[in-house]
Amino acid sequence: MTIRKEDAMLPEKDVNEPSEVTRRSFLDLVLKGGVVVWLGAMVAPAFSYLWPAHSGGSKKSTISAGTAKDFGGVGNSKMVKNEGKPIMVIRTAEEGYKAFSAICPHLGCIVKWDAASKSILCPCHAGVFSMDGKVVSGPPPKPLPEYNVVVSGGEVLIKL
Numbered sequence: 001m002t003i004r005k006e007d008a009m010l011p012e013k014d015v016n017e018p019s020e021v022t023r024r025s026f027l028d029l030v031l032k033g034g035v036v037v038w039l040g041a042m043v044a045p046a047f048s049y050l051w052p053a054h055s056g057g058s059k060k061s062t063i064s065a066g067t068a069k070d071f072g073g074v075g076n077s078k079m080v081k082n083e084g085k086p087i088m089v090i091r092t093a094e095e096g097y098k099a100f101s102a103i104c105p106h107l108g109c110i111v112k113w114d115a116a117s118k119s120i121l122c123p124c125h126a127g128v129f130s131m132d133g134k135v136v137s138g139p140p141p142k143p144l145p146e147y148n149v150v151v152s153g154g155e156v157l158i159k160l
């Protein structure tokens, strides 16, 4: 093995001296930083989706659907929202109300009350539910989740 003269003349590197940042190492650093930022942008929404919206704190135990007057009569319905999720309230009698999640258990479309047929219809795949929320026909695999309803001081309250 021969040692070239130029190699032998090179000064030895001082280990205490900070290393020089080359273009390659700078680009590596930028690329790795970009990957970390990209991964964070992908993972953060997944965690925020899985994490409960309210951890602790006071949650409502009832929500108001208004008064009997707001329904306009027996056989009418009203939509209210709980944390952005629609709830259908049907006035079934003078003092009788039923409330269901308005989210179809098939693929999540919003169901609608049909006063003429006294049934709940899903516009997406022609799912039909009875006034009790039970599946009459169509693809929904299970009934609509039901909420208890109480009337207190003339106000229709949905128990959550």
Ligand code: FES
Pocket (backbone or CB within 6 Å): 104, 105, 106, 107, 108, 109, 122, 123, 124, 125, 126, 127, 138, 139, 140
């Ligand atoms: S989403 Fe309601 S029947 Fe399919």
